[in-house]
Amino acid sequence: xxxxxxxxxxxxxxxxxxxxxxxxxxxxxxxLADISRDLMExxxxxxxxxxxxxxxxxxxxxxxxxxxxxPDDSGIAGYCFRTGEIVNLDDAYKDPxxxxxxxxxxxxxxxxxxxxxxxxxxxxxxxVFEALNKKTAPAFTEDDILIxxxxxxxxxxxxxxxxxxxxxxxxxxxxxxxxxxxTKFKDKETRNHIIRVGLYTEVMARALGWDEESxxxxxxxxxxxxxxxxxxxxxxxxxPDKLTPEEWIIMKKHTVYGYDILKDSESRLLQIAALxxxxxxxxxxxxxxxxxxxxEEISIYGRMTALADVFDALTSDRPYKKAWDLEAAKSLxxxxxxxxxxxxxxxxxxxxxxxxxRIKETYKDxxxxxxxx
Ligand code: C2E
Ligand code: SIN
Ligand code: SIN
Ligand code: SIN
Ligand code: SIN
Ligand code: FE
Ligand code: FE
Numbered sequence: 001x002x003x004x005x006x007x008x009x010x011x012x013x014x015x016x017x018x019x020x021x022x023x024x025x026x027x028x029x030x031x032l033a034d035i036s037r038d039l040m041e042x043x044x045x046x047x048x049x050x051x052x053x054x055x056x057x058x059x060x061x062x063x064x065x066x067x068x069x070x071p072d073d074s075g076i077a078g079y080c081f082r083t084g085e086i087v088n089l090d091d092a093y094k095d096p097x098x099x100x101x102x103x104x105x106x107x108x109x110x111x112x113x114x115x116x117x118x119x120x121x122x123x124x125x126x127x128v129f130e131a132l133n134k135k136t137a138p139a140f141t142e143d144d145i146l147i148x149x150x151x152x153x154x155x156x157x158x159x160x161x162x163x164x165x166x167x168x169x170x171x172x173x174x175x176x177x178x179x180x181x182x183t184k185f186k187d188k189e190t191r192n193h194i195i196r197v198g199l200y201t202e203v204m205a206r207a208l209g210w211d212e213e214s215x216x217x218x219x220x221x222x223x224x225x226x227x228x229x230x231x232x233x234x235x236x237x238x239x240p241d242k243l244t245p246e247e248w249i250i251m252k253k254h255t256v257y258g259y260d261i262l263k264d265s266e267s268r269l270l271q272i273a274a275l276x277x278x279x280x281x282x283x284x285x286x287x288x289x290x291x292x293x294x295x296e297e298i299s300i301y302g303r304m305t306a307l308a309d310v311f312d313a314l315t316s317d318r319p320y321k322k323a324w325d326l327e328a329a330k331s332l333x334x335x336x337x338x339x340x341x342x343x344x345x346x347x348x349x350x351x352x353x354x355x356x357x358r359i360k361e362t363y364k365d366x367x368x369x370x371x372x373x
Pocket of ligand 5: 226309
């Protein structure tokens with residue numbers, strides 16, 4: 001039973017890691033917008049992308065303006081998007097389809113306008129390219145259209161990759177939350193425990209001055225620390241009493257099980273999660289498990305998650321114990337500075353204790369029926 005779930009997870013992550021090795025697309029689209037403005041002698045260029053959920057076209061990139069959002073059935077851009085037709089005007093204001101709203105907001109006067117659909121090589125229209133106000137002639141020329149078409153063909157491929165990548169990241173996030181939650185069915189740990197552990201590490205990461213991306217990584221990785229518990233029998237996990245020495249040996253394996261599930265991914269997030277799973281029960285003085293690593297032999301991710309997890313375990317009910325009050329947990333963690341925990345992190349914990357308490361209160365456990373979804 002346990003073995004089956006374990007193997008499924010293993011397969012799943014192998015698949016996931018293949019998807020995730022797609023590289024983050026670069027800023028070539030921005031450069032293309034600049035180059036096309038020069039080549040076409042336009043005053044401005046805009047790249048509109050379609051958001052099908054909102055039913056709008058929004059500027060992915062536009063010269064001279066922050067962001068334009070228009071309904072996808074409005075304006076020249078909307079017309080071009082829906083019909084796939086190229087529109088080339090010498091005076092936009094003479095065309096009733098033109099949407100003057102953006103001109104009004106940006107105090108701009110569009111005269112000549114060229115709109116070309118952004119179509120992927122597979123023929124899917126994902127947005128619109130617009131060039132505004134030809135500087136050297138009253139309107140854009142046949143050559144300009146040719147340039148624009150080529151730019152669109154290339155941009156559409158890159159942008160489609162980018163859109164897919166964003167979707168992938170969104171679904172990856174969701175998968176992580178669902179997977180982290182999978183342990184709760186076995187462990188009676190709550191969804192909120194998983195969320196809180198991520199949020200505590202976020203507080204620590206910010207206090208350490210990490211950049212946004214690194215903060216996000218640990219916030220998403222920390223909740224996966226106990227994924228290896230899928231390999232531990234329920235009879236042990238849910239035992240209302242102390243574990244026997246034999247049971248304890250099995251319980252401690254949840255660290256290496258988790259590591260094995262996550263370790264082979266090329267995704268940085270899952271690599272960090274693997275470390276977190278392996279190291280979250282290691283202790284600063286070397287008395288933890290599975291390897292008795294000490295001090296900075298334990299990754300910063302493992303050290304952060306250890307503190308977050310113990311604080312949350314102490315202040316929560318478990319099958320084998322009742323919740324402690326926050327102050328009692330605070331003083332134990334303080335006492336264990338330099339013993340179980342990285343002293344620098346304990347200091348951060350104490351300095352930001354109000355935030356830890358606020359997270360605990362905001363995401364407090366409720367007595368809810370555990371259902372299959
Ligand atoms: P958990 O319940 O999520 O606890 C996580 C960690 O929080 C524990 O890691 C421990 O470091 C700390 N912790 C939790 N409750 C207490 C407490 O009352 N006092 C102190 N001093 N520390 C506490 P640890 O010990 O490595 O345990 C790992 C996991 O093993 C636990 O996760 C739990 O699932 C299981 N476990 C530990 N002890 C028992 C037990 O006596 N009975 C049962 N059924 N399971 C246990
Ligand atoms: C724009 O101001 O660039 C959009 C207006 C339109 O396409 O009608
Ligand atoms: C969670 O895994 O549920 C917490 C992560 C997040 O808040 O995005
Ligand atoms: C940072 O210092 O911003 C990140 C640390 C890390 O990712 O290892
Ligand atoms: C535990 O939940 O590992 C047991 C303790 C834990 O959450 O790390
Ligand atoms: Fe654990
Ligand atoms: Fe935990």
